[in-house]
Amino acid sequence: MTTAPLRTAVVIGCGTTGTSVALALTGAGVEVALVDDDPRATAEAVALGAGTPWTPERPPADLVVVATPPSAVVDVLHSAQSRGLGHVYTDTAGTKEIVASDAELRGCDLKGYVPGHPLAGPDAAGRDAADAARFADRTWVLCPYETTPEWALETLDALLAACGAQRLDLAPHVHDRVVAELSHAPHLVAAVLSSRFADSSAAFLGLAEQSLRDAVRTAGGDPWVWGDVLAHNAGPVADVLDRIAGQLTRAAALLREGDDSAPFELALTLEQGRRGQSALDDTRDDLRTPRDAPAAGRV
Amino acid sequence: MTTAPLRTAVVIGCGTTGTSVALALTGAGVEVALVDDDPRATAEAVALGAGTPWTPERPPADLVVVATPPSAVVDVLHSAQSRGLGHVYTDTAGTKEIVASDAELRGCDLKGYVPGHPLAGPDAAGRDAADAARFADRTWVLCPYETTPEWALETLDALLAACGAQRLDLAPHVHDRVVAELSHAPHLVAAVLSSRFADSSAAFLGLAEQSLRDAVRTAGGDPWVWGDVLAHNAGPVADVLDRIAGQLTRAAALLREGDDSAPFELALTLEQGRRGQSALDDTRDDLRTPRDAPAAGRV
Numbered sequence: 112m113t114t115a116p117l118r119t120a121v122v123i124g125c126g127t128t129g130t131s132v133a134l135a136l137t138g139a140g141v142e143v144a145l146v147d148d149d150p151r152a153t154a155e156a157v158a159l160g161a162g163t164p165w166t167p168e169r170p171p172a173d174l175v176v177v178a179t180p181p182s183a184v185v186d187v188l189h190s191a192q193s194r195g196l197g198h199v200y201t202d203t204a205g206t207k208e209i210v211a212s213d214a215e216l217r218g219c220d221l222k223g224y225v226p227g228h229p230l231a232g233p234d235a236a237g238r239d240a241a242d243a244a245r246f247a248d249r250t251w252v253l254c255p256y257e258t259t260p261e262w263a264l265e266t267l268d269a270l271l272a273a274c275g276a277q278r279l280d281l282a283p284h285v286h287d288r289v290v291a292e293l294s295h296a297p298h299l300v301a302a303v304l305s306s307r308f309a310d311s312s313a314a315f316l317g318l319a320e321q322s323l324r325d326a327v328r329t330a331g332g333d334p335w336v337w338g339d340v341l342a343h344n345a346g347p348v349a350d351v352l353d354r355i356a357g358q359l360t361r362a363a364a365l366l367r368e369g370d371d372s373a374p375f376e377l378a379l380t381l382e383q384g385r386r387g388q389s390a391l392d393d394t395r396d397d398l399r400t401p402r403d404a405p406a407a408g409r410v
Numbered sequence: 411m412t413t414a415p416l417r418t419a420v421v422i423g424c425g426t427t428g429t430s431v432a433l434a435l436t437g438a439g440v441e442v443a444l445v446d447d448d449p450r451a452t453a454e455a456v457a458l459g460a461g462t463p464w465t466p467e468r469p470p471a472d473l474v475v476v477a478t479p480p481s482a483v484v485d486v487l488h489s490a491q492s493r494g495l496g497h498v499y500t501d502t503a504g505t506k507e508i509v510a511s512d513a514e515l516r517g518c519d520l521k522g523y524v525p526g527h528p529l530a531g532p533d534a535a536g537r538d539a540a541d542a543a544r545f546a547d548r549t550w551v552l553c554p555y556e557t558t559p560e561w562a563l564e565t566l567d568a569l570l571a572a573c574g575a576q577r578l579d580l581a582p583h584v585h586d587r588v589v590a591e592l593s594h595a596p597h598l599v600a601a602v603l604s605s606r607f608a609d610s611s612a613a614f615l616g617l618a619e620q621s622l623r624d625a626v627r628t629a630g631g632d633p634w635v636w637g638d639v640l641a642h643n644a645g646p647v648a649d650v651l652d653r654i655a656g657q658l659t660r661a662a663a664l665l666r667e668g669d670d671s672a673p674f675e676l677a678l679t680l681e682q683g684r685r686g687q688s689a690l691d692d693t694r695d696d697l698r699t700p701r702d703a704p705a706a707g708r709v
Contacts, residue, residue: 182673230617250617279617293618297603297625299676302683303657304599307591307650309685316693318529318549318578319592322628324694326596329621330687334680338673345665345672351606352665356658358602363651366644373644374481377598378637384601384629386608391623392630394615 117141117269119172121165121196123187125149125156128203128229129178130241132274133161138243139273144169159241171195174266177202180336181343185213192220199266200224205290206343207254207283215256225267226254228286229276247275254283291347298337299352301330416440416568418471420464420495422486424448424455427502427528428477429540431573432460437542438572443468458540470494473565476501479635480642484512491519498565499523504589505642506553506582514555524566525553527585528575546574553582590646597636598651600629 118141122133125147133143133156143162147153153164175197177187181204188200200223204210211226229251251271255264271278281289305327308316341348362380365373417440421432424446432442432455442461446452452463474496476486480503487499499522503509510525528550550570554563570577580588604626607615640647661679664672 230619289614289617292606293614293622297622299661299680300599300603300658301625301687302680303654303661304596304683305686305690306657306679306682307653307686308690309682311686311689313689313693315588315592316690318588319690319693320529321694323592323596324690325624325627326600327683327687327690328624330680330683331691332680332684334677334684335673337680338677341665341676342673345668349662349665352658352662354606355602356655356662358605359599359651359655359658362598362602363648363655366640366648366651369644374634374637374641377640378633380605381598381601381629381631381633381636383605383608384603384626385631385633387604387606387610388600388626388629390610390612391604391607391615391618391626394612394618395620395623 117173117266117273119169120144120174120176120270121146121169121172121191122156122162122176122178123147123191124178124183125152125161126178127241127245129176130156130159130161131243131245132176132178132203132229132270134159134241134243135246135274136270137162141273144172156241161241172197173199174270175200176270177204180204180339181206181210182339184210185217185219188214188224189217189219192223198223199263201227201253201267201270203227203229204343205294205340207252207281207286209343211254211256211283221256221258222260223263225256225259225263226283227267228252228254228290229274244275249276250279251276252286253278253280254286255280287344288347291344291351295341295344295348296351296355298329298332299341299348300355301327302337305330416472416565416572418468419443419473419475419569420445420468420471420490421455421461421475421477422446422490423477423482424451424460425477426540426544428475429455429458429460430542430544431475431477431502431528431569433458433540433542434545434573435569436461440572443471455540460540471496472498473569474499475569476503479503479638480505480509481638483509484516484518487513487523488516488518491522497522498562500526500552500566500569502526502528503642504593504639506551506580506585508642510553510555510582520555520557521559522562524555524558524562525582526566527551527553527589528573543574548575549578550575551585552577552579553585554579586643587646590643590650594640594643594647595650595654597628597631598640598647599654600626601636604629 120136120141121144122129123146125145133145137143144165145153145156145162146165175191177184179187184202184204205228207226207228214224229246231245231249253267365376419435419440420443421428422445424444432444435442443464444452444455444461445464474490476483478486483501483503504527506525506527513523528545530544530548552566664675
């Protein structure tokens with residue numbers, strides 16, 4: 112893999128993702144300029160050593176990383192390209208189909224823009240700290256357009272190398288279905304499950320087992336960030352939610368029928384659940400060594 | 411709290427729960443006799459130091475613990491009482507209303523029987539090992555009948571003391587609603603979620619985040635044990651499943667409508683989920699020091 116020179120970068124959005132990317136780039140010797148609507152966020156990222164505040168007199172950077180929520184990406188991208196902030200652009204939003212097609216509809220310069228998504232989401236409050244190693248050994252999805260030139264991808268390869276991430280190219284709609292299944296719908300399921308306990312007494316909740324706390328931990332994530340993500344992946348997420356709701360409704364009906372075969376039929380669902388749990392657990396190591404993942408190239 | 415002498419016990423059922431109870435009793439100096447339909451299970455428990463195999467010539471024990479799945483408890487209890495195996499009886503099944511009322515209908519001796527449930531369920535394969543400390547500092551629910559005499563409860567207090575558990579008295583139907591909310595319904599939700607991945611490729615599952623693995627870990631539990639438990643708590647579990655399914659269906663509809671207010675309305679659900687997650691996490695320490703739990707006495 113050849114890597115284009117990556118000497119300067121602008122990171123727009125100093126949340127956990129943007130600051131983590133900036134820290135990794137700075138650590139790799141890239142000169143990073145930071146932008147955020149909130150000057151406190153910029154100051155915090157600067158204090159962490161993620162870079163210096165962006166100033167208008169800078170020449171165009173080799174790379175501009177738009178690390179805003181999905182709903183802001185295209186506006187920010189269009190504005191940054193209009194102002195000539197850099198040569199190559201990417202974003203880190205957790206949904207890709209709307210972002211990639213809106214960028215096209217809005218008239219962004221697609222030659223210099225590669226939609227992307229590093230797979231290490233905003234899980235819970237406790238994992239929100241920016242970290243140069245946040246994406247190390249993790250998969251980083253890119254959604255190049257048919258027309259994306261090789262030089263733009265080389266710059267992205269240099270970004271991923273600086274972050275230690277593994278590249279996986281996916282079509283935007285495939286990416287969105289994958290994250291709907293593995294992340295977005297499960298997040299909403301956890302939130303619905305834990306929402307039942309919002310007003311419960313400590314005496315009642317003290318009877319819960321650790322497995323319930325583990326099951327709903329992801330629901331501790333920022334509601335506004337997640338609301339935005341879910342709304343931008345509405346169709347795929349709704350499909351998964353409807354299917355899960357249907358299975359739960361069928362299980363409830365089976366229980367209410369009180370047929371002697373209920374334990375047996377439930378055990379079939381539970382056995383399939385155990386197989387899924389086991390399959391998921393078996394791939395734990397793949398998280399760190401995703402060599403079994405499809406090779407770069409659209410799937 | 412006075413504790414009755416507890417010198418001898420019979421434990422029927424050498425699964426994780428029964429063997430753990432037997433280990434704790436043996437550790438407390440109680441002479442424990444072990445029974446299981448499966449001689450290998452008995453032999454394994456004996457090998458762990460949980461006691462010695464039960465033999466018919468023994469005099470009635472101070473306590474008989476029926477540690478079978480819910481569907482077998484009343485048969486085993488009735489048979490054990492008919493044979494005069496002990497003076498006081500309890501069980502450890504995860505559901506209580508059907509067990510407690512069936513014991514009454516079946517004509518078991520209710521004076522000597524106290525339905526019970528130690529709250530440390532069969533979470534996942536990894537937690538299935540028998541352990542004398544399995545119930546230490548955990549809540550142990552008792553469901554005494556109106557007519558249960560004090561001497562029977564004193565023997566139970568001695569059992570709980572040997573296991574290091576905290577007693578919480580609940581009416582059977584209250585117990586069943588509590589565990590439906592905190593354990594049984596969440597277990598089925600996890601199983602339904604993970605059942606989607608039973609036939610997924612490793613490449614796909616390798617893209618999952620740790621939070622998903624944590625969310626479905628409980629689904630690794632024994633399908634037959636759980637099928638039996640769920641079928642014995644059918645009504646309360648079905649109620650919770652229906653409500654969760656309804657919330658998921660509404661969230662899906664909201665997403666499909668694609669209204670501009672969708673992110674806002676989703677954020678309200680997500681915020682309630684975050685509050686519930688936080689409330690649940692705040693009671694983590696109560697697990698080990700459940701002093702805020704309702705005092706012994708029916709609630």
